[in-house]
Amino acid sequence: MKADSNLEKVLKEGHFAVTAEIGPPRGADISVIKNKAEFLRGRADAVNVTDCQTAVVRMSSIATAAILVQMGMEPVMQMTCRDRNRIAMQSDIFGASALGIRNMLAISGDHQSFGSQKTAKKVFDLDSIQLVGLVKGLRDEKKMLGDEDAIQGDIPMFIGAAVNPLAPPLEFRALHLKKKIDAGADFIQTQGIYDMEKFRDWMKTVRDMGLDKKCSILAGLVPLKSAGMAKYLIDNVPGINIPESVIKRISGVPQEKAAEEGITILCESIEQIREIKGIAGVHIMAIQWEHKIPEIVERAKLLPRPLV
Numbered sequence: 001m002k003a004d005s006n007l008e009k010v011l012k013e014g015h016f017a018v019t020a021e022i023g024p025p026r027g028a029d030i031s032v033i034k035n036k037a038e039f040l041r042g043r044a045d046a047v048n049v050t051d052c053q054t055a056v057v058r059m060s061s062i063a064t065a066a067i068l069v070q071m072g073m074e075p076v077m078q079m080t081c082r083d084r085n086r087i088a089m090q091s092d093i094f095g096a097s098a099l100g101i102r103n104m105l106a107i108s109g110d111h112q113s114f115g116s117q118k119t120a121k122k123v124f125d126l127d128s129i130q131l132v133g134l135v136k137g138l139r140d141e142k143k144m145l146g147d148e149d150a151i152q153g154d155i156p157m158f159i160g161a162a163v164n165p166l167a168p169p170l171e172f173r174a175l176h177l178k179k180k181i182d183a184g185a186d187f188i189q190t191q192g193i194y195d196m197e198k199f200r201d202w203m204k205t206v207r208d209m210g211l212d213k214k215c216s217i218l219a220g221l222v223p224l225k226s227a228g229m230a231k232y233l234i235d236n237v238p239g240i241n242i243p244e245s246v247i248k249r250i251s252g253v254p255q256e257k258a259a260e261e262g263i264t265i266l267c268e269s270i271e272q273i274r275e276i277k278g279i280a281g282v283h284i285m286a287i288q289w290e291h292k293i294p295e296i297v298e299r300a301k302l303l304p305r306p307l308v
């Protein structure tokens with residue numbers, strides 16, 4: 001075992017994994033985390049903690065993940081390349097590891113122009129692939145970047161990365177995944193998938209390249225709350241393809257029924273994803289909708305979660 005995390009064990013034992021994310025509060029209110037986390041207890045194998053998603057300042061993912069550890073839950077700490085140079089990254093990874101965090105997701109991060117700090121300086125000292133390699137070096141070789149001295153103590157971290165399978169240019173997406181796997185990614189969580197046909201095609205390429213055997217791929221899903229949300233995602237998130245049939249379904253029900261229809265669509269998607277060879281699980285990103293996770297996992301027949 002690389003990190004002995006629950007997520008690693010669930011995947012290693014061949015169970016269909018479930019991860020779900022929570023967004024930290026825009027301040028220091030711990031009760032927000034505790035309330036959100038309880039919706040996920042026993043319903044996800046690990047809980048992703050976003051890192052200032054959409055470039056909006058929130059409580060740090062490290063602090064939030066450490067609170068989850070204290071609550072007896074398992075976090076996946078997300079870390080962006082947008083806000084830290086390699087000194088801060090390595091220092092934070094040491095701290096996270098010391099606090100009992102055993103999974104992390106290395107990501108670029110949404111551009112600062114998305115959020116509320118538009119004039120913030122972006123860092124990008126390392127890109128997401130280099131960050132994956134950095135964590136692997138700390139864990140497997142006990143070496144910091146460009147430093148020959150061995151680090152003190154172990155960094156048992158199960159390493160994740162994100163991919164956006166349906167973002168143009170499509171022909172490079174599987175190659176992009178390969179680079180992350182070659183750098184050391186143990187698991188992948190994808191951007192939200194709505195177009196199952198295109199996703200199936202992408203997975204065929206992934207299987208043809210043998211990548212599903214080298215890394216666990218969790219398909220990302222973002223439940224739609226309304227037709228307006230679908231439009232927002234299409235307009236603002238590169239690579240989010242929402243087929244016309246899905247937009248018609250969510251627009252075709254009265255507004256007060258749209259959220260329910262969104263969950264029905266999501267559950268149907270999970271059923272289809274379970275049939276795709278090479279998929280190891282799902283990652284549910286219920287944005288500001290953590291309280292809907294119990295209903296989603298129950299309706300999608302993802303319970304009970306395995307005890308490993």
Ligand SMILES: Cc1cc2nc3c(=O)[nH]c(=O)nc-3n(C[C@H](O)[C@H](O)[C@H](O)COP(=O)(O)OP(=O)(O)OC[C@H]3O[C@@H](n4cnc5c(N)ncnc54)[C@H](O)[C@@H]3O)c2cc1C
Pocket residue numbers: 049050051052053054055078080106107108109110111127128129162163164176189190191192220
């Ligand atoms: C599961 C998931 C969780 C996320 N969580 C967060 C979060 O917590 N906080 C947040 O701010 N954002 C988050 N995001 C948003 C994400 O970081 C952005 O969508 C980002 O644009 C893509 O991240 P990535 O790590 O996949 O990017 P990368 O794989 O690093 O790629 C980003 C883009 O840059 C290009 N690129 C990357 N490296 C190079 C290079 N060396 N040369 C040329 N082109 C390059 C890629 O082709 C791609 O188009 C999340 C996204 C996903 C899918």
